Amino acid sequence: MSRKGNGTVYLRGLIELSNICRKDCLYCGIRCSNSKVVRYDLSDMEVLDLAQYALDNGYGSVVLQAGERCSADYVERISKLVYNIKAIKAKAAVNALPLGITLSLGEQTREVYREWKDCGADRYLLRIEASNPRLYNKIHPSDTPSQRKMHSYQTRLEALQNLKSLGYITGSGVMIGLPYQTVRNLEEDLDFLESFDIDMVGMGPYIPHRDTPLGQLALGSPPEGIPRDDGDFAGFSKEQRLELSLWMIRKLRARMPDINIAAATALDVLDADGKAKAVLAGANVIMPNITTVEMRKNYQLYEGKSGVKDDAESTKLKLERQMDAIGVKIGWFDIGNPGKFL
């Protein structure tokens, strides 16, 4: 096994800050057009309490994740939050407790990324979702010029380049088993992640959400304007999506031994032991959800998300049992940086 797949997994306490999003990605359950979603925004105090929980319980890192918003007020709010989490971290450093800060807040300008980094963010996750521009355009809305502009492949790429050049530990990832996707596309994804010299990867199976255009297509009832048969519709089965996800992890681990690869929670929708299988395939990061139970049910990018009724404590116990069963240690109180940042 590779150095990073050495029998230890590292944790990221996931805080789902808000499900409000300005975008309308065709696959996403919290896309702005989905009027069935009850929108929420955690208070700053709730976020800081969760960060403190992650620190005290040895998670080593937190991830602040939310839909994409770009207003000046929002940017400032995040800056203050990151700064205050960093203050928690500084206090903890006195006791030698680590707390990495990862952001997963979508595309922002270079200046905003710089500001958040200056406030104390260490890492940023921005999934490309599909590295093939044609496939990317198929899973994002493009009916109007403003939709095309907001969901531009080029902007996503530039955002990733900005993150890297600003010195973030940069993460990306893809969905596996999308409608229209081919195995060749997945090979292109592996090439993309390697040539970008990515530091962290979160990739998992595509799970359809019935309140989305792509979900309706995948589930057999495409809405108007979404063609099912355009010559390259693949329509992978659940079993194929699971197998392809594990295959992608194995391939990427062999090509990039020192990076962090997350075992996607979405795998658990396809197989109760999905995360454990991903770890055995080479994943070395798990992102337990520490968001309060009342809010978890409203943050469903895909349907059937596991653990929406669990609180942080039972999520932790389940994870310990799962990893124990496969003989893998959990790196409690370890920041778990990728190899080249050690």
Ligand code: SF4
């Ligand atoms: S995938 Fe992200 S950016 Fe797209 S609609 Fe969902 S939360 Fe918003």
